[in-house]
Amino acid sequence: MKRKMYNFSAGPSYISREIMKDICLGLDDSKRSGFSMMEISHRSNIFMEIVHELQGGLRNVLDIPENYEVLFFHGGARGMFSAIPLNLFQRNEIVDYLIGGYWSNYAYREGLKYCSARSVEIIKESRNDIVSLLPVKKWDLSNKSKYVHYCHNETVEGLRAHIEDIDDIPKDKVIIADFSSSILSEPIDISKFGIVYASFQKNMGIAGTTVVIIRSNLIEKPRHDSIPSILDFSVQLKNSSLYNTPSTFSWYVSTLIIRWIRKNGGVRKIEQMNRKKAELLYNTIDQSQLYINSIDMKYRSMMNVTFRTKSTKIDEKFVEFSEKSGLLFLRGHRETKGMRASIYNSMPYEGVKALVDFMKYFEHQYFFKDISFF
Numbered sequence: 043m044k045r046k047m048y049n050f051s052a053g054p055s056y057i058s059r060e061i062m063k064d065i066c067l068g069l070d071d072s073k074r075s076g077f078s079m080m081e082i083s084h085r086s087n088i089f090m091e092i093v094h095e096l097q098g099g100l101r102n103v104l105d106i107p108e109n110y111e112v113l114f115f116h117g118g119a120r121g122m123f124s125a126i127p128l129n130l131f132q133r134n135e136i137v138d139y140l141i142g143g144y145w146s147n148y149a150y151r152e153g154l155k156y157c158s159a160r161s162v163e164i165i166k167e168s169r170n171d172i173v174s175l176l177p178v179k180k181w182d183l184s185n186k187s188k189y190v191h192y193c194h195n196e197t198v199e200g201l202r203a204h205i206e207d208i209d210d211i212p213k214d215k216v217i218i219a220d221f222s223s224s225i226l227s228e229p230i231d232i233s234k235f236g237i238v239y240a241s242f243q244k245n246m247g248i249a250g251t252t253v254v255i256i257r258s259n260l261i262e263k264p265r266h267d268s269i270p271s272i273l274d275f276s277v278q279l280k281n282s283s284l285y286n287t288p289s290t291f292s293w294y295v296s297t298l299i300i301r302w303i304r305k306n307g308g309v310r311k312i313e314q315m316n317r318k319k320a321e322l323l324y325n326t327i328d329q330s331q332l333y334i335n336s337i338d339m340k341y342r343s344m345m346n347v348t349f350r351t352k353s354t355k356i357d358e359k360f361v362e363f364s365e366k367s368g369l370l371f372l373r374g375h376r377e378t379k380g381m382r383a384s385i386y387n388s389m390p391y392e393g394v395k396a397l398v399d400f401m402k403y404f405e406h407q408y409f410f411k412d413i414s415f416f
């Protein structure tokens with residue numbers, strides 16, 4: 043019997059086999075035109091159908107209000123780290139960047155090139171090393187800033203700031219949010235944000251595209267004249283995101299993913315499944331004597347579950363043996379080390395069950411010092 047393998051990669055990441063079957067159909071004979079989806083012109087009627095389905099489907103599943111535009115770009119979320127300041131911020135504009143981890147820090151560092159970016163620490167570490175979020179009143183927000191940037195789910199650390207956490211930010215500020223590793227995993231009240239953006243390669247599809255959901259009145263003449271046209275929000279809006287040739291295949295894959303979400307009951311239902319998977323994994327960690335997760339329960343990510351043991355040597359063994367057991371890409375990020383299981387929408391409950399079974403087995407072997415195992 044073929045052994046089941048599960049891919050816990052942080053992105054590009056696992057795609058449900060059900061969706062993969064449809065992707066393969068598109069590889070071969072797209073909509074019975076006799077050509078692969080990869081060979082279809084982005085100006086063709088077939089591709090226009092994809093564009094409409096992608097835009098409409100995303101509007102539907104995320105309940106995007108009428109006064110928001112949905113744009114697609116190349117360049118990943120990192121591209122947006124530059125495009126957003128180039129479009130929106132004056133060079134001397136004070137912008138608050140909330141720092142909750144690796145990715146929000148990168149956004150801030152890029153922002154420094156184009157505006158007067160301020161780093162606002164929102165993390166607190168307690169005496170027993172538990173990482174948590176400071177209450178908003180303790181955030182050092184400037185009374186001169188109009189924009190606040192934050193990352194909803196820190197993929198590297200496995201920390202998620204709840205959408206409600208930003209409710210106490212003064213209402214006159216425009217919130218810009220990186221949802222790269224959490225978009226489509228739970229409902230988002232888009233109206234709370236000026237911009238929600240995300241790379242495709244986790245919950246939205248395959249690498250190659252970034253979605254930007256932006257309140258229409260924020261699209262104006264860019265603040266920086268030197269902005270490349272390809273990053274200019276007004277140019278992309280005028281050209282329906284087809285200013286140059288887009289990553290056509292990645293757009294196509296995302297239409298299939300959105301179909302799959304709708305078929306599975308929409309984002310609210312997907313959120314329930316995600317919660318169940320995350321609970322199973324976190325409960326296993328909390329009940330064990332070997333595994334440690336240092337994120338305050340309230341802020342634990344539903345998408346990226348990080349854990350480690352007391353020693354890097356044991357972590358290494360864990361990764362080595364998990365791979366041999368068909369549980370792939372569990373090595374933690376190079377900065378944080380330890381382990382990380384990315385359990386995006388496509389990861390089935392059985393995949394997480396297989397992981398927790400392995401974790402229990404590994405722990406048992408460790409405590410009973412099975413020489414052949416270590």
Ligand SMILES: Cc1ncc(COP(=O)(O)O)c(C=O)c1O
Pocket residue numbers: 053117118119120121145193195196197198220221222223241242
């Ligand atoms: C939260 C977050 N923001 C930004 C990025 C960078 O995305 P990209 O590689 O598409 O530029 C990542 C990548 O993993 C991410 O997880």
